[in-house]
Amino acid sequence: MINVTKPFLPPIEDYQAYIKDIWQRNWVTNNGPLVNELELKLKEYLKLKHMLFLSNGTIAIQIAIKALELRGEIITTPFSYVATTSSIIWEGCTPIYVDIDPLTFNIDPSKIEAAITSHTSAILATHVYGNPCDIDAINVLARKHNLKVIYDAAHCFGTTYKGKSVFEYGDITTTSFHATKIYHSIEGGAVFTNDPELLKKMSFLRNFGHNGPDVFTEVGINGKNSEMHAAMGLCILNYIDAIMDKRKNQWLHYKEILKGLNVQSLALYDANGFNYAYYPIVFSDEEQLLKSVNSLNLNLISPRRYFYPTLNKLPYNKNAAECSVAEALSPRVLCLPLYDSLAVSEQNMIARILLRVQNN
Numbered sequence: 001m002i003n004v005t006k007p008f009l010p011p012i013e014d015y016q017a018y019i020k021d022i023w024q025r026n027w028v029t030n031n032g033p034l035v036n037e038l039e040l041k042l043k044e045y046l047k048l049k050h051m052l053f054l055s056n057g058t059i060a061i062q063i064a065i066k067a068l069e070l071r072g073e074i075i076t077t078p079f080s081y082v083a084t085t086s087s088i089i090w091e092g093c094t095p096i097y098v099d100i101d102p103l104t105f106n107i108d109p110s111k112i113e114a115a116i117t118s119h120t121s122a123i124l125a126t127h128v129y130g131n132p133c134d135i136d137a138i139n140v141l142a143r144k145h146n147l148k149v150i151y152d153a154a155h156c157f158g159t160t161y162k163g164k165s166v167f168e169y170g171d172i173t174t175t176s177f178h179a180t181k182i183y184h185s186i187e188g189g190a191v192f193t194n195d196p197e198l199l200k201k202m203s204f205l206r207n208f209g210h211n212g213p214d215v216f217t218e219v220g221i222n223g224k225n226s227e228m229h230a231a232m233g234l235c236i237l238n239y240i241d242a243i244m245d246k247r248k249n250q251w252l253h254y255k256e257i258l259k260g261l262n263v264q265s266l267a268l269y270d271a272n273g274f275n276y277a278y279y280p281i282v283f284s285d286e287e288q289l290l291k292s293v294n295s296l297n298l299n300l301i302s303p304r305r306y307f308y309p310t311l312n313k314l315p316y317n318k319n320a321a322e323c324s325v326a327e328a329l330s331p332r333v334l335c336l337p338l339y340d341s342l343a344v345s346e347q348n349m350i351a352r353i354l355l356r357v358q359n360n
Ligand SMILES: Cc1ncc(COP(=O)(O)O)c(C=O)c1O
Pocket: 056, 057, 058, 059, 080, 081, 083, 084, 126, 152, 154, 155, 175, 176, 177, 178, 188, 189
């Protein structure tokens, strides 16, 4: 079976060594030494000042919204994973959808201004597939209208924008370290900010609002992560450069072998800063996509319709605006399998099947 993704697992001995230490310390969660070590090592690796390791990428978005005290309307993208929208609604705000750019699939900054009202408090944009948004343009708009900016960078481990980690930008950036991601800690996530006050606030928020054992400064939540998860994150950090190099080669190999396929590919903001996290292809119509998926499935290959449907069409989003670009893209886009242990021969088989469907 070839799935769209398969978690990278380090040699079991690496993980066992950490687990042995955890057993000796008998300290399994609540801001343990491995969580602290992981935060230090990730900051060093990503060349960032501040981050907090959290239980997942969804709670990271919710904590970001809470920390910035957002109210009313949040401008967001219809083309992202459901967690981007559900977090907004969960925090009592209203998502206002702005359509995407047809080439990069990220929110289109030229359409944002028309959606701003007196109720708008922020822009929450996703860097889709690891490809950064037009951060400069979003920044200009946010400053002009005094809006906060959160980036959902769940796909972006290793992505850079203008030479710096993409996690540096916005008031807060969030990410996911879920097992399906290029870098993971089984379950996990993080928030990043350059503002030490915001960092402090989010550190209270992730720990029930505790500011010391008996003092509660904020309404918090349990967003902590465990020593076992941090251990996996630490193990994988030793392999991440090799994983990223391989991912780039696999991505470029798809590009080469799919040259004859009549599909649109992702327009990269900057190939040098891209992390090669996903390989989406866009068919000319949904029928062609469904035929291809069917044929791949018959060969035990499971690509993913990522993201489908668009978020403005979720059943609990009754009055959301139409987003014609995203709605035209979403039924036609397919992410091909891409993970560390995917063999060149398997990629070649996927390409052969896709080309056979097209040419029949
Ligand atoms: C764009 C995006 N945002 C948020 C999330 C949520 O992350 P998590 O699964 O760690 O909660 C995901 C997860 O797939 C995602 O793809």
